[in-house]
Amino acid sequence: MSRHLLILAAAGGSLALLLAAFGFQHLGGLAPCQMCLWQRWPHAAAVVIGAVALILPGRALPLLGAAAAMTTAGIGLYHTGVERDWWQGPTTCSSGPIGDLTPQQLMEQIMAAPLVRCDDVPWELFGLSMASWNALVSVALALLWLMAARRV
Template structure:
């Protein structure tokens, strides 16, 4: 397989994982937790890297794509451990700045927000959660990125 084809496969793979996550969120009604978002960011980076790598002859870009895929895989493994109770997950949450809201409006906004816990498994298939499947798929994508990096430009 050519280097360019491997890069396209890895890029489309990350884009497909992102589309799947968005489908679960907006079509399936499963809002993501903090760790779910953390798994998405490296795939976004991998898509940008992949588009750049198709047009630029750089040996560094496929390496960066592999690192992005590995980052998502690592968060997926961490998230799986949190879901399975192997270790504790993040105890903090973040929010944007609060301005122009009355106390009642702020309370209404807080009460309407979905509470999504990182240690709850919202969906699973064959005994593996979305985080576990993301880790597996991300590792496969990292291998494709590494194969692309080893090919001549």
């Protein structure tokens, strides 16, 4: 595969994942949580990097694209762990221990909680959540970026 085709495949993969996320949100009615939104930014960066990398030669941009793909893969893996209760997620979008809260403090915590929690799995395919799929596909995209970087 040529460098340009690898870049198109990698950036196109990020674009496809972004479009799928927006489709689930706007057509499927699945509102994203905070961590879902975090996973979108590196994909957007990868699309822009891909457009520029098609014009400019060198290894720097494909390596930057690989870094973007691995960043969203890392966030997706972290999000998967939060969803599966492997570790605690951010308190801004996950449920946590109630502790010694007064009824008033508990009510304030409930009212301040976001509508979409990061530790819920609203959709899954073959036992994997959207965050899990994002992590897996993003690692594959990072490999494409790395292959493009080798073909300078």
